[in-house]
Amino acid sequence: ETGVTQSPTHLIKTRGQQVTLRCSSQSGHNTVSWYQQALGQGPQFIFQYYREEENGRGNFPPRFSGLQFPNYSSELNVNALELDDSALYLCASSLGEGRTYEQYFGPGTRLTVT
Amino acid sequence: GNSVTQMEGPVTLSEEAFLTINCTYTATGYPSLFWYVQYPGEGLQLLLKATKADDKGSNKGFEATYRKETTSFHLEKGSVQVSDSAVYFCALKGYGQNFVFGPGTRLSVLP
Numbered sequence: 001e002t003g004v005t006q007s008p009t010h011l012i013k014t015r016g017q018q019v020t021l022r023c024s025s026q027s028g029h030n031t032v033s034w035y036q037q038a039l040g041q042g043p044q045f046i047f048q049y050y051r052e053e054e055n056g057r058g059n060f061p062p063r064f065s066g067l068q069f070p071n072y073s074s075e076l077n078v079n080a081l082e083l084d085d086s087a088l089y090l091c092a093s094s095l096g097e098g099r100t101y102e103q104y105f106g107p108g109t110r111l112t113v114t
Numbered sequence: 115g116n117s118v119t120q121m122e123g124p125v126t127l128s129e130e131a132f133l134t135i136n137c138t139y140t141a142t143g144y145p146s147l148f149w150y151v152q153y154p155g156e157g158l159q160l161l162l163k164a165t166k167a168d169d170k171g172s173n174k175g176f177e178a179t180y181r182k183e184t185t186s187f188h189l190e191k192g193s194v195q196v197s198d199s200a201v202y203f204c205a206l207k208g209y210g211q212n213f214v215f216g217p218g219t220r221l222s223v224l225p
Binding site: 004041044048058103105 | 118150155156157158159160163203205207212213214215216217218
């Protein structure tokens with residue numbers, strides 16, 4: 001069973017640029033969630049995709065957008081990068097919805113905006 | 115909205131000491147509660163969970179009990195090891211709601 005993978009591992013961008021981060025979900029999982037983890041803080045929910053549709057969104061501006069593909073892999077796109085976007089971006093996959101569902105995290109992509 | 119509060123770190127203990135990391139929450143309804151652990155340079159791993167009041171989650175010697183009356187889910191371990199050094203996150207999730215994580219507590223265990 002393949003776990004959640006993310007690419008790239010590290011990324012350095014300049015303010016105003018755009019970035020795309022990628023996530024491959026665990027085999028059999030149809031739900032992907034994205035989180036932003038600033039240094040020294042807990043993960044903050046960005047949005048979730050379930051069967052290729054956005055299924056919930058946190059308090060992030062529209063310049064954060066996403067996509068889920070038929071194989072359930074996913075992308076996170078951030079436009080007009082700001083310095084405060086520097087963070088670890090985590091992807092988590094899970095199967096379906098429910099209070100008891102468990103999500104499995106990838107190792108994250110470290111984004112630095114200069 | 116839902117929220118999670120954790121004791122501030124860092125927590126520094128000697129090997130074989132007893133560990134408690136406090137977690138309290140505010141939520142509507144009856145959320146599930148989780149503890150996640152993050153080792154340096156890695157993503158989060160589920161450590162344990164509890165889905166209803168009075169449930170006890172346990173894994174790798176760690177335990178936490180879902181206390182609805184005190185809205186708490188404190189993490190405990192009887193004897194910590196150096197390999198337990200990591201950041202621990204308390205989290206909750208209600209049905210149809212998003213995961214909410216606490217700020218994390220860094221644990222350092224000295225040999």
